[in-house]
Amino acid sequence: MSDRDREQVVEHVKAAYAEGRLDKVEFDDRLERAMTARVHGDLMPIMHDLYGSRPAGPVPYPHAPVRNRPVAGYGRAHTGGDRMGAAAAHLLPLTGLLVFGPLIMLLAAGRTSPYIRAHAVEALNFQLTLLGATVALAITFVGAVLLPLLWVGAVVLSVVGGLAALGEGGFRYPLTLRMVK
Structure with missing residues (x-):
């Protein structure tokens, strides 16, 4: 080049x-x-x-994958503190704070950092969905058997979300009701 x-x-x-x-x-x-x-x-x-997807100059630019590109809707982490705060939103529920971990991060840093806000909202929606699923599954025998698998999956997904936030990427939890925008 x-x-x-x-x-x-x-x-x-x-x-x-x-x-x-x-x-x-x-x-x-x-x-x-x-x-x-x-x-x-x-x-x-x-x-x-x-x-757009086509460069505006006479020089053609190859379409190569780019690492650390901001994911749509997540903005860009401007500091290491943004990445740590976003990772904390995913990982605080593992300490027993459940819904309150992402909520704390949303209220504490969500106004100043769009990156932290996006991750905290996604983690909060996941924790709310997980709480609802736990209550709904606990009242059935089959649900009581599936509950431990659900919680193991939640731990794994929270760790993956935290690592994605540290790597300045976006993360969307699967099968999540997105009630908080």
Whole structure:
């Protein structure tokens, strides 16, 4: 990859900022990523949401998978504290706080960090669904047999969610009723 490739992307980012399509933080972030890009695949996510799935310049950018790209709806973790807070939202229920762990993270840091909020809402919805399923299954014999499997699955999914949050990714729990938005 050449400096000319990087400069073309920088020009597109500057144009988008001048048109008001990017705020100052996003502009600075994209400039930094463009100037430190090593391969064409690093430039693709910088251009993708500015011009859709097709780059707007004469230079074709290959469609390569990019690691640590923000997942839709989860935003970007700006600090390590954001990642730790989001992971805590998934892992606090394992300490016995159940619904209260994600709720604490949502109320404490959800207003200042969209990343923590997205993870805390997902973890809260999962814990509420798990609580409802536990109550519903406990009243039947078959449910009482399935209950330990449900809780083992919940522990595994909470750990996976916490690891996804630490890795600056999104995580959606399966079979979850999303009551909190």
